[in-house]
Amino acid sequence: MANILVYALHYNGAINKNSLGAVSEGAKLAAELGGEAHAILLGENVPQDLAASLGNYGAKKVLVAEGPEGLAQPLVDAMAKAIGDGGYSYALFGGGLLGFEIGAGLAARLGAGVAMEVTNVRAEGGELIAERPILGDSAISEIKYRSSVGIIIGRLNAFEIKETGDGPAPVEQLSFELSAHAGQATMVTRGEQRGADVDIEGADILVAGGRGLGKAEGFQLCEELAAAFGGNSAVAATRAVVDAGWYPYAAQIGQTGKTVSPKLYLAAGISGAIQHKVGMQSSENIVAINKDANAPIFEFSDLGVVGDLNKILPKLTEAVKAKKDS
Amino acid sequence: MKICVLVKEVPDAAVEKRIDPSTGRMDRSGEKNLNPYDTHAIEAAMQIKEGGEVPVEEIVAVTMGPDSAVRALHKAVSLGADRSVHLSDPAVAGSDVAATGYALAKTLQRESPDLVLLGQQSDDGECYTIGAVVAEHLGMPSLTQVIKMDVESESLRCERQAEYGYDTVQVKLPAVISVGDAINEPRYPSLKAIMGAKKKPLQTVTVGEVEIDPGKVGGENSAAQWVAAKAPPAKAAGEIIEDEDTGETVEKIVSWLDERKLI
Numbered sequence: 161m162a163n164i165l166v167y168a169l170h171y172n173g174a175i176n177k178n179s180l181g182a183v184s185e186g187a188k189l190a191a192e193l194g195g196e197a198h199a200i201l202l203g204e205n206v207p208q209d210l211a212a213s214l215g216n217y218g219a220k221k222v223l224v225a226e227g228p229e230g231l232a233q234p235l236v237d238a239m240a241k242a243i244g245d246g247g248y249s250y251a252l253f254g255g256g257l258l259g260f261e262i263g264a265g266l267a268a269r270l271g272a273g274v275a276m277e278v279t280n281v282r283a284e285g286g287e288l289i290a291e292r293p294i295l296g297d298s299a300i301s302e303i304k305y306r307s308s309v310g311i312i313i314g315r316l317n318a319f320e321i322k323e324t325g326d327g328p329a330p331v332e333q334l335s336f337e338l339s340a341h342a343g344q345a346t347m348v349t350r351g352e353q354r355g356a357d358v359d360i361e362g363a364d365i366l367v368a369g370g371r372g373l374g375k376a377e378g379f380q381l382c383e384e385l386a387a388a389f390g391g392n393s394a395v396a397a398t399r400a401v402v403d404a405g406w407y408p409y410a411a412q413i414g415q416t417g418k419t420v421s422p423k424l425y426l427a428a429g430i431s432g433a434i435q436h437k438v439g440m441q442s443s444e445n446i447v448a449i450n451k452d453a454n455a456p457i458f459e460f461s462d463l464g465v466v467g468d469l470n471k472i473l474p475k476l477t478e479a480v481k482a483k484k485d486s
Numbered sequence: 487m488k489i490c491v492l493v494k495e496v497p498d499a500a501v502e503k504r505i506d507p508s509t510g511r512m513d514r515s516g517e518k519n520l521n522p523y524d525t526h527a528i529e530a531a532m533q534i535k536e537g538g539e540v541p542v543e544e545i546v547a548v549t550m551g552p553d554s555a556v557r558a559l560h561k562a563v564s565l566g567a568d569r570s571v572h573l574s575d576p577a578v579a580g581s582d583v584a585a586t587g588y589a590l591a592k593t594l595q596r597e598s599p600d601l602v603l604l605g606q607q608s609d610d611g612e613c614y615t616i617g618a619v620v621a622e623h624l625g626m627p628s629l630t631q632v633i634k635m636d637v638e639s640e641s642l643r644c645e646r647q648a649e650y651g652y653d654t655v656q657v658k659l660p661a662v663i664s665v666g667d668a669i670n671e672p673r674y675p676s677l678k679a680i681m682g683a684k685k686k687p688l689q690t691v692t693v694g695e696v697e698i699d700p701g702k703v704g705g706e707n708s709a710a711q712w713v714a715a716k717a718p719p720a721k722a723a724g725e726i727i728e729d730e731d732t733g734e735t736v737e738k739i740v741s742w743l744d745e746r747k748l749i
Contacts, residue, residue, distance in 0.1 A: 265621070276615055301714070349653065389749070
């Protein structure tokens with residue numbers, strides 16, 4: 161029996177999109193292996209209907225564990241217990257910070273093999289093979305598991321959400337013991353929003369700024385360019401500059417931010433790290449301006465401009481305005 | 487307080503990385519630099535030491551790798567670590583993330599650190615996971631991608647960005663913390679520190695000396711087996727403009743955008 165246990169992250173009464181993708185993917189793979197995909201949620205008073213709703217995405221059963229939310233180690237305890245009880249061959253995680261931490265902790269606990277940043281999984285000869293891009297996505301490694309449990313951590317947005325299930329799934333309570341070290345970390349505040357609440361997900365044109373802007377004031381150049389495009393345009397930012405306090409968290413693209421696919425994504429001073437790429441690579445047109453000709457972003461941009469954005473952006477803003485007025 | 491900082495030698499970003507076709511693993515022979523993310527972890531340790539909230543007796547840099555990894559330790563020491571430990575043993579070559587984390591945890595155990603710091607990821611493998619593996623083996627709480635860390639007497643108040651915004655987490659010591667690059671701006675080593683780095687104590691240990699079970703490490707014993715590497719689907723290369731005359735560059739950008747009806 162090759163069952164798959166899928167972690168489902170939830171917050172404020174909703175399941176994370178990457179987790180819905182992972183449940184959908186788990187259901188598809190389990191069917192190919194002749195087993196079932198089950199999902200697991202952990203939290204304080206997780207609503208039954210929220211848990212059961214994962215049946216719509218193909219989970220045949222949903223385990224609910226009671227414990228502190230938003231931290232990885234309690235989930236390592238809960239998932240290790242479920243795997244010990246229930247004969248699972250694989251544990252699957254959608255992209256995201258907690259998935260990385262839980263998957264890694266679980267690998268250590270179970271002596272299991274782990275593959276992270278996985279973009280594709282296939283069933284072959286009754287087992288799963290994970291595909292993981294490496295070396296800045298210039299090659300793809302294939303990973304097999306020698307351990308009795310294999311751990312697969314997806315890359316952000318790697319797994320497509322599919323409502324192929326038969327409706328609400330049966331929900332079971334899972335009792336488990338919190339390990340001593342898991343009890344040593346406590347959440348003080350969760351999900352604090354820093355900076356203004358801006359909407360970038362609906363924009364057709366995004367002008368995104370990164371560390372190459374040099375300072376917080378550099379965002380003014382992005383804002384002026386976005387204003388020149390007018391209509392449905394907005395300004396986005398990378399994690400580095402959001403963490404530095406240059407721009408609001410709500411405008412952040414990538415791993416722990418938003419995923420966008422505008423008609424035009426214009427990246428100014430962004431190197432193009434994988435964590436950023438996963439949040440914007442499905443944009444229809446990608447234009448990058450960066451002074452470093454070796455920046456990874458040039459490998460996936462449609463138009464790359466090697467140069468000083470402080471010189472280029474103001475002139476581009478004028479030229480876009482002039483074009484609009486003509 | 488005793489702080490151990492895990493460091494790693496990575497290929498110089500300027501050196502082309504490649505896969506060894508015979509093993510399917512990364513060819514690490516061109517490695518020569520301290521992982522840039524690790525410099526933030528060393529800086530974080532230095533700031534705790536210099537901050538004076540808690541007395542720091544010692545900062546120890548710890549690595550696992552071939553002989554050449556000594557260079558990463560010298561760099562770590564030049565940035566402020568007091569001494570270093572090098573786990574060097576052919577038995578650990580080819581270890582996957584889980585086996586590497588186990589071997590590092592065994593090496594750390596002998597040091598009995600109050601705090602283990604590491605960078606959020608390595609520049610080459612792009613894993614964010616080693617900290618969580620090490621913490622599980624040490625039975626310590628852990629948190630990754632921390633961008634602010636306040637030391638209190640027996641705990642840390644950590645901030646990080648997670649899926650839904652910024653989280654603040656109180657973590658009791660001893661703990662394993664991986665830091666994000668936004669946590670600080672690493673200092674440059676002084677010439678004196680660079681010259682003095684080779685004089686600071688460096689201890690080389692083997693698998694047997696730190697009681698690593700040789701059956702749990704190395705490529706053959708790793709549970710995740712890299713079976714093959716292949717090329718990704720080909721993608722047409724984008725157009726590149728080198729900005730020489732900005733007026734001309736901007737004209738080209740505008741006509742490119744205009745052709746695609748983006749203005």
